[in-house]
Amino acid sequence: MTIKDAAEEWEIRGTETPFRGKKTSVRTDEVVMPDGSVVRRDYQVHPGSVAVLALDEEDRVLVLRQYRHPVRQKLWEIPAGLLDVPGENPLHAAQRELFEEAHVKAGDWRVLADVYTTPGGCDEAVRIFLARDLAEAEGERFEVEHEEADMELARVPVAELVRGVLAGELHNNCLVVGALSLVAARNGEGLDALRPALAPWPARPFEV
Secondary structure, three states: OOOOOOOOOOOEEEEEEEEEOOOOEEEEEEEEOOOOOEEEEEEEEOOOEEEEEEEOOOOEEEEEEEEEHHHOEEEEEOOEEEOOOOOOOHHHHHHHHHHHHHOEEEEEEEEEEEEEOOOOOEOOEEEEEEEEEEEEOOOOOOOOOHHHHHOEEEEEEHHHHHHHHHOOOOOOHHHHHHHHHHHHHHHOOOHHHOEEOOOOOOOOOOOO
16 A cells, blocks of 8 residues: 555635735635535644755764744744745755745755644645755845744754654654654665655745
8 A cells, every 4th residue: 555645625615814924824624524514624724834954074063052932932043934935946045045044055955854833723744854055154244133033053963853852852754754754765765866856846846
């Protein structure tokens, strides 16, 4: 048996958008169930995101610590951000986020994992990249604001991140998926066997 997610869309009898925010909105759909009944499903509509697990030559991952108001915690995370426009090339978005949040560039990019963060209540799709061959970026640093102005940067060994994940000390979705996917890839066919940086992404199609 092949385990693989498949696209499918059930009939929608009606839809409305009771809330529209700056980047996301909330939608209510009337969805027809297999038995013919119709139920309402509320979910957040999200433009999609990218995240970057940046790995240096000393086997350390570039991480940042940022306040996240909904969970009332400062979380250790990997660089990440929204796709700015529909159809944006996710690699370009990832390169932008790595520059803006860490002032770092990378010479080698691969796709580490594609995930839906909370598919029961949000349509957010995230592409997590592996970035290697790191170097300091040229030019002026990006001017940060709001929560990012209080951000801390660090480089942490992969083994320490995995320990923290399994100990319940690290909770950011992209960091958890990224760190464990990295270890799984190493124990499998190796990092060079990962998908290329411009691999198709059906959840958020883009033009190369």
